[in-house]
Amino acid sequence: MNTHVVRVDIDHAPYDILIGKNLLATATAIGQHLRQPRVAIVTNTTVAPLYLSQLVFALQAQGISCQEIVLPDGEQFKTWESLNLIMDALLTERAERKTTLIALGGGVIGDMTGFAAAIYQRGVPFIQIPTTLLAQVDSSVGGKTAINHPLGKNMIGAFYQPKLVLADLDTLKTLPDREFSAGMAEVIKYGLIDDLEFLQWLETHIDALMARDETLLAEAIRRCCENKARIVAADEKETGQRALLNLGHTFGHAIEAGLGYGAWLHGEAVAAGMVLAAYASAALDHLSAEDVQRVIKLLEKARLPVISPNLGAEQYKALMAQDKKVDAGRIKFILLRQLGQAYIGELPETAIDAALSAGCEVVK
Template sequence: MITLDLTLPDTRYPIHIGHGLLDQVELILPHLPIPQVAIVTNDVVAPLYLERLTRQLESHGVHCIPVILPDGEAHKNWQTLNLIFDALLGANAERKTTLIALGGGVIGDMTGFAAACYQRGAPFIQIPTTLLAQVDSSVGGKTAINHPLGKNMIGAFYQPKLVLADMDLLATLPERELSAGIAEVIKYGLLGDADFLAWLEANMDKLRARDPAALQYAVRRSCEMKAEIVGQDEKEQGVRALLNLGHTFGHAIEAGLGYGHWLHGEAVGAGMVLAAAASQALGWLSAEDVQRVVTLIDAAGLPVRSPDFGVDEWMRHMGHDKKVESGVIRFILLKQLGQAVIQPGLPPALLDTLFSGPHIDATIPH
């Protein structure tokens, strides 16, 4: 097991990465203020892991409240969030009842937001079951739900007490979800570690084949980078915005197609291609650099062409991005491979060309 620490001015918590961690209940027990938890999961993950986790906790005298939500990004909304509150209130859960997120990024985001709100703040723990959640959404305390006009627009910064990344849980992950998680891993190489990017190019086949050593290294390096960045900028006032490479375009794809049509990581993969193309248009990347990005994302099993919404619809969806300041969209682009920068605005002519260029596909349904 590898343990990383995320250190912030007001808190510090461990990120455990390894095999068989779901059965190591001794890692969880010290973080429970009282022996009561609400395990929030979904109807896909629950049959796989809920009973196992519940049995482990109850064998140590912890009362468990199961909360099973419908699966999918389409349910990341107020109505589903309220199901968590219904369960907590129905079970007379206290302020010190710990919420445990057992699932992917949607479950982690909603559980964290519910914890931030319930009785003005209850503790919570992340047990991510997808690669995307292990390398990104479970770490750093971003919690949110979607709104029809924008992704993750309603939420809070609220840190977990513990992140438990059990690599064994990835064995049940569908191939498409694995690729979606690899998108976020690629993001880290592109934004800040050229050596890691080269490692990903050399080891993509191993990652997709679920080689244990390769997967654990990818999760560890991603978490190391995120912990370092979040430690510098918890509330995304500066450098943390770089973690959104590909996301301004990706969130627009998700909103434009309808939440759940593409997985988040799929939209981010196509979004990173557009970010690379925009960087080339600004003279920062070469055509060879962009092709390198396209080749890697394609090798991960991700889309490299985005839907053809038309410029106006693209701009409308990107206008609801959280990185908009004073009406100006802040794009995360690449000065070079391994070095991301924040770029306030892009020329209209560049955007017109970008959204009618080779990385846009008019045949994608939307």
């Protein structure tokens, strides 16, 4: 299989995403991007036994010295405390301004390592090696880094671009089914936002994709990265259209916070959140009932939750009011004008209520 290259054209810091096989095991692309033959690899206890020694071996063979920082695994560890573990480790080993941080793992590792790179000594280079489908199509592209706060997800962070992203298909082989599905939620998101043709392509190939056909997966990842790269290059700091990428996320973040981080995977919450956004769009007469069912059906085939937990309308609203997209007290929602055409808008109370009553679990 050929390696796909997607260029992310951020003004001041363009970089490449490589998508293919055998990227991690050779690590040749990494060596070319270092400012000194020294890296610190941040990973977690799940990924380390699978890929860390392979990566370290490939880097050491190029004469690169490697510090290993292994964190506990899970969204509930995306905290100040974990970030501080990275800082302590870097300072103890005297990592320098030219030392490159490498994020080896999923979205949580990528977000935390990117943020650590943004603030260690006011900024050091970093490289992403996303090992989950979700991270490959979404969180490793675009430079959003963050940690969570008890009062809100991703509330503390920075916009900070990597020097290089390696999306190695080999790492998807070991991905648990539930994580794989969570990644498909973000894949489907790109179709819903502004690529109807891709949505149709996904409907055609969903079964083969779920069977992890590598050629189709590489194609899907490339297409998602291209979509995201285009949106991010036009609006790095999310002053406008980049917010479209948050389709399903305002509801989704409320689900994650309401259930406690880690109970649902991020992608699962986004899937159920996209269904709520679809119901809300239907309440505004943008989508038909058939459109909503089409969204639900595709997500179901990707083995994702389509019914949201019943937190109660008040708790949903309180949690959503904490969202970063709030402006002068008004929550900005990402809604669908039609399938494949998202927009940023406000939701009347009645539409929120309609969406929640259609999309939430019925409490008996």
